[in-house]
Amino acid sequence: MIREFFEAEGARVLTGHKAAEIRAEDGKKVLLCEHEEKTVEIEFDEILVAVGRKPNVKGFGLEELGVRIAEGGTIEHNDLLQTNIPNIYCAGDVAGPYQFTHTASHQAWFATVNALFGAIKSFRVDYRVIPWTTFTDPEVARVGLNESEAQEQGIKYELTRYSLAIVR
Secondary structure, eight states: OOHHHHHHHHOOOOOSOEEEEEETTTEEEEEEEEEEEEEEEESSOOOOOOOOOOOOOOTSSHHHTTTBBOTTTTTTTTTTOOSSSOOBOOOOOTTTTTTOHHHHHHHHHHHHHHHTTTOOOOOOOOOOOOEEESEEEEEEEEESOHHHHHHHHTOOOOOOOOOGGGHH
């Protein structure tokens, strides 16, 4: 739906292309991509590269305390957001699995309540209803499983689709 919307606005949308190289010669800028086992040249004016982000866990003394870091760079923790050191909890990008501000706030509640009241009652963090948004114009959002995830897990679902025509 978004591709169709972008194309209607004059944008060229390429899917299934893997960026391999950038060349700039004689004032011409070209992105070389692999697509269907061929090299495709795409001329461009400017390019924005988003390489992602990773949790910042260095320089806080975690290593000295013996807090374990997972392979992906997040802090290793259990479902209560408790690290291998029982009185240290984590939340946000350093905890994973999602790098969303609203997920960090969600985790912060669990980490705080478990740290303060865990001896009386503790709560496992629940990611079943994390909202997802693709920040395009128009924005596309969902809460919970998407259709393919529900199918993979054998979960019955109800699907509702809205036309993007209402946002034009």
